[in-house]
Amino acid sequence: MQLFPCPFCGPRDETEFHYGGDAGNARPDGGDVPIDRWAGYLYLRSNPKGAAREIWVHMNCGEFFVMERDTLTHTVLSSAELGGEHAA
């Protein structure tokens, strides 16, 4: 069992967390968004091998946060509250 660091609750079992997609995948704004931009937002993923910046949710406290992680070694590099890019 791996421990993931919730910025609010500290280290907790991996089973308490749910993956929420790429960090920085901002929702297109306004009514005149080209279809490819919508499809990109909804479906396209970076899916990197190695260092990744991801949104996770700690299901117990319900808070979303950003976790930096290595997808090959599963090493957690950092975890932090959501920053400005997702505040909107």
Added chain:
Amino acid sequence: MTRIYSALSLFKEGLTGQTGWKQAWRSPEPKASYDAIIIGGGGHGLATAYYLARNHGIARVAVLEKGWIGGGNTGRNTTVVRSNYYYPESVELYGLAHRLYEGLSKDLNYNVMLSQRGMVNLCHSTAEMEIGARTVNAMQINGIDAELFSPEDVRRVAPIYNFSSDARFPVFGGIWQGRAGTARHDAVAWGYARAASQLGVDIIQNCEITDFIIEGGRCRGVQTTRGAIRAERIGMAIAGHSSVLAAKAGFRLPINSYALQACVSEPVKPVLDTVVLSPGTGVYVSQSDKGEIVIGGGLDRIPSYAQRGNLPTLETVISGLLEMFPIFGQLKLMRQWAGIVDVVPDSSPIIGESPLPNLFLNCGWGTGGFKAIPAGGTLLANLLATGKHNDISRPFDLDRFASGRLIDEAAGSGIAH
């Protein structure tokens, strides 16, 4: 030199001390250019090469594999072959694969040990039975063999299931596909490799792609650890690593890579001669020809490129197994492993030209690529030879994500993704 595998060849070789067998496939040095390059020497890549040579007469083809052929997901799956899908597009695709599997040993002159022992997807409630009936009807209308099983039918094919009155997942019936079964996974890779090599295809192992050669906005070849190799068209069949090469080619895919794990027990006497899947536990089980119980379940929940599973998922799978088959409580697990699968939002594959012209995709099979190998190969070969879709591959193009015409087969695989 003995090139054909047959009882007569075996007998003749027996008389001469088994000295005349030829290497199954050649390992040539890569040439500077080919008509087509296929990236990935798994089942799909090798099948693509074979069908390019056989169906389209294009044999100036190289298969480039970064490790050894069949060492990725082709060697890591649970070997189930089936076509019990719901949507007509999926039925065309997996139906084609299933039919080709049935003739594959003969086609390739290589025994892939297809064993059509049947598969039952269990239903654990009256509501699930209603959905089961709907699935069976859809399959029958689409021309796929399917039968709605009663509890007695399930008891007949899987008597060791937990039929006790206090079972957590009682049996109300099941969806039966009699033509489903298992095949020897390594033999599928080796059989395609041997047949393709005999038709002139170069299979080049230990050859990793480091970059794409892009000229005038089109893909013209690849840079590899064994030098630059150019080609008219390039196909990519690399499953869980598709996003990694897509990034080198300058585009993203609607894929998340996850580990899917499986395990086998020690070999035991024959107890289970069919494939049993429980949607309640998310676990499916068969017994290999060697007697091992082969166990598979759902995806690990953490995006990953590590080819090993996480323990919580294994624990869930084993708990589910013991609910289904308490008789397996004394079994010892022999091996546990994982492959990296390319999971797409609608659980259907992506087949078609990539955003980089001349580069074609065969990916997104997620947890179910093995059963589709002959179809994936046939369709990618058609794309590489003609540059165009046929009716079977067209619905699976990457453009479905912009148009919204998704083929949502999450239920077709029987386990939640």
